[in-house]
Amino acid sequence: MSHERIHIRDVEHEGRTVDILTEGNRIAYLGEPLQQEAGLQICGKGKVVIPGLINLHNHAAMTLLRGCGDDMPLMQWLEKRIWPIEEHLTHDDVYWGAKLACIEMIRSGTTTFVDGYHHMPATANAVRETGMRAVLSCACFDHFDASEAETSKARIARLHAETDLACGRIAYAVAPHAIYTVSGATLQWINNYAAANNILIQLHLAETESEVAFSLKHFGCSPVRYLHSLGILSPRLLIAHGLYVDDEELALMADYGVSVSHNPASNMKLASGYAFRFVEMQRAGIRVGIGTDGCSSSNNLDMIEAMKLASLLGKAWRKDPEVLSAANVFAAATSQGADILGLPTGRIAEGCLADLVLIDVNQPAFTPNHNFVSNLVYAANGSCVDTVICNGRILMQNRTIEGEAEVIRRVSQCAERLMAFSK
Numbered sequence: 001m002s003h004e005r006i007h008i009r010d011v012e013h014e015g016r017t018v019d020i021l022t023e024g025n026r027i028a029y030l031g032e033p034l035q036q037e038a039g040l041q042i043c044g045k046g047k048v049v050i051p052g053l054i055n056l057h058n059h060a061a062m063t064l065l066r067g068c069g070d071d072m073p074l075m076q077w078l079e080k081r082i083w084p085i086e087e088h089l090t091h092d093d094v095y096w097g098a099k100l101a102c103i104e105m106i107r108s109g110t111t112t113f114v115d116g117y118h119h120m121p122a123t124a125n126a127v128r129e130t131g132m133r134a135v136l137s138c139a140c141f142d143h144f145d146a147s148e149a150e151t152s153k154a155r156i157a158r159l160h161a162e163t164d165l166a167c168g169r170i171a172y173a174v175a176p177h178a179i180y181t182v183s184g185a186t187l188q189w190i191n192n193y194a195a196a197n198n199i200l201i202q203l204h205l206a207e208t209e210s211e212v213a214f215s216l217k218h219f220g221c222s223p224v225r226y227l228h229s230l231g232i233l234s235p236r237l238l239i240a241h242g243l244y245v246d247d248e249e250l251a252l253m254a255d256y257g258v259s260v261s262h263n264p265a266s267n268m269k270l271a272s273g274y275a276f277r278f279v280e281m282q283r284a285g286i287r288v289g290i291g292t293d294g295c296s297s298s299n300n301l302d303m304i305e306a307m308k309l310a311s312l313l314g315k316a317w318r319k320d321p322e323v324l325s326a327a328n329v330f331a332a333a334t335s336q337g338a339d340i341l342g343l344p345t346g347r348i349a350e351g352c353l354a355d356l357v358l359i360d361v362n363q364p365a366f367t368p369n370h371n372f373v374s375n376l377v378y379a380a381n382g383s384c385v386d387t388v389i390c391n392g393r394i395l396m397q398n399r400t401i402e403g404e405a406e407v408i409r410r411v412s413q414c415a416e417r418l419m420a421f422s423k
């Protein structure tokens with residue numbers, strides 16, 4: 001994909017009107033409006049520019065399972081609906097499902113996501129073609145079985161070798177599913193592998209009370225303490241959920257530089273829990289970002305909705321309206337997420353990656369517009385996104401994405417076939 005020079009004119013940024021120029025995949029200029037045209041023109045009048053949002057936890061191709069097994073507890077949902085269908089997923093299914101996810105994310109202003117799922121090369125193809133940025137993880141299970149563990153390890157190394165990182169928008173990571181589906185020995189192997197290759201590990205952890213009970217019964221301690229005993233807490237570890245952590249565990253996570261993705265929609269819908277300790281984590285120095293989780297548990301991939309849910313949930317369970325501001329969750333969904341991934345994105349500044357989203361403020365949710373971030377987080381949803389640029393390329397303009405109708409048609413066909421395998 002070639003890079004064009006893009007010149008966004010007269011766009012609002014943090015309360016003033018500016019021009020932005022991209023050069024290659026970076027932001028080259030941010031400042032006073034320029035006299036001359038300096039590249040592909042985008043009119044920013046009536047629009048506010050924000051950094052592309054960062055979805056820190058997703059299983060993109062689960063768009064295929066949207067609406068499948070709603071209103072069920074986590075384990076029942078996984079065992080009766082999700083896992084039986086996933087056994088029959090093909091490369092093609094995942095490709096189309098991931099492509100739909102990319103379109104849905106672009107439409108709602110996300111430019112970067114972290115993913116963990118089966119048939120990862122199919123997701124990589126979808127990311128490459130749609131122009132998004134992603135950290136793609138090889139999903140790993142061993143179910144405490146030695147031969148399954150060996151198969152998983154071989155797959156992690158093979159997919160790593162085969163992943164084409166040449167587009168510069170894809171990073172490789174490993175996603176052991178959870179401590180109740182992956183043995184301690186395999187987790188340690190993954191930790192060593194990740195350290196040797198300097199890649200991220202994402203792991204569902206401390207998601208439900210039943211997981212905590214499993215950990216206490218089988219390992220004699222709570223989930224974070226168990227990881228500590230295995231020696232695998234590190235800055236490379238990104239925990240998804242982290243709902244059940246006490247003060248001592250927070251201190252451990254902070255000491256080892258562990259990061260967390262908060263997925264409010266998934267936690268509420270699966271009734272996993274609600275008392276996510278967002279501000280305690282931040283105060284302890286733990287970096288917290290926001291994710292949607294897969295479409296089968298959050299039902300959409302709208303990060304603007306996810307920010308609102310994170311803020312409202314954080315206030316509600318503490319009965320404290322001051323605890324989690326719109327600005328705080330907006331930072332979590334942009335600059336904090338970028339820092340967790342070690343990427344120079346999530347900010348609008350010269351030298352940063354050109355991952356930019358134009359919000360159309362000519363609509364009810366932004367009227368009056370006393371406080372843009374408040375309106376974005378509390379009043380709007382993904383439909384306010386007008387234009388999306390990722391890595392210096394336009395992925396959507398005037399809410400139009402090429403090829404969308406075909407993707408919708410193909411996903412409907414794949415999903416219909418897969419539903420037959422649901423128990």
Ligand SMILES: [Zn+2]
Pocket residue numbers: 057058059204240293294
């Ligand atoms: Zn998940």
